[in-house]
Amino acid sequence: MEHRVLDATVIWRVVRRRLAVAVPVLAATSAGMFALGAASPVDPAEQYAGAAAFTTSPEVLAQIRANWGVDDPLPVQYARWAGNLLRGDLGWSTSRHEPVADVIAARAGWTLLLIGVTLAVVLAVSLLAGTLAAYRRGGLLDRGLRAGAYAVESMPVFWLALAAIAVFALGLGWFPAGGLTTVTATGVSAGDVAHHLVLPVTVLAISQAPWFLLFVRDSVAQSLRDDHVLAARARGLPGRVVLFGHALRTALLPFLTLIGTHLPELVGGSVLVETVFSLPGLGAVSVQAALGSDFPLLAAITLITTAVVLAANLATDLAYTAADPRVRIDG
Structure with missing residues (x-):
């Protein structure tokens, strides 16, 4: 019995230390991906509108940007995006026109x-x-x-x-x-x-x-x-x-x-x-x-x-x- 307790303790120590490494790695990966997305010249509002962006008024596109908060400071945008991820909201796929979670699940x-x-x-x-x-x-x-x-x-x-x-x-x-x-x-x-x-x-x-x-x-x-x-x-x-x-x-x-x-x-x-x-x-x-x-x-x-x-x-x-x-x- 004592040997089993020791093994469980060792395993938990390994899991705890691996999590201590995994969390910073995931945080750095998320920050890097967000930085790449922020540096993209593609306008998310126009991308969301698709072909209709050519006929959509600038006021409507500006309203879409305001609703999404794409004009907010980058730290605010990242905090909002990371918070959505933690709640299980992976966002909307602009290329597939469906929730990201549904795309991945399928x-x-x-x-x-x-x-x-x-x-x-x-x-x-x-x-x-x-x-x-x-x-x-x-x-x-x-x-x-x-x-x-x-x-x-x-x-x-x-x-x-x-x-x-x-x-x-x-x-x-x-x-x-x-x-x-x-x-x-x-x-x-x-x-x-x-x-x-x-x-x-x-x-x-x-x-x-x-x-x-x-x-x-x-x-x-x-x-x-x-x-x-x-x-x-x-x-x-x-x-x-x-x-x-x-x-x-x-x-x-x-x-x-x-x-x-x-x-x-x-x-x-x-x-x-x-x-x-x-x-x-x-x-x-x-x-x-x-x-x-x-x-x-x-x-x-x-x-x-x-x-x-x-x-x-x-x-x-x-x-x-x-x-x-x-x-x-x-x-």
């Missing part, structure tokens, strides 16, 4: 699905392939995987996406070129969505796998030289038990940290993949918001993404502590 699930499935594929493939490459260091499999990983690292993800569409969608016709459902579909089915996600998930997984694969390969190769692994071999344990039960288990600890630190790049890659494959996720909407100077939508997506990354890093730290009871993260 699209966040697809982005999470893409990233979640991709991460699962990357972890499974990199753990298996990296472990086998480490076990056969210098062999044909090891050299081939490393050469392929280095080659993929030099390829932009949008290039991989376009090449996949050209070969497997337009050339062979095996998979759709974009979207989540067929044009003639009257609803959304799991099979149809899965078929449409094959290419996006594969492209995003291939673009992210080299980092994980090379890391696993080097970590397992180092673990194979540890004393406890050599002792397991000396006891005559089967090779697969030594490899997966001892060497890989030790290498998984730093691998957990890599997952948390690499999440921002995975999110960034999903933006490009969603755009190329015309997926209705937050990535494509972010690009549209940036091109359309939709500050409320872009700011909300940026803040939510930052919060998710911070939460993932916290989860990684806690998972690292749970995986190795000897480790105690103090900050």
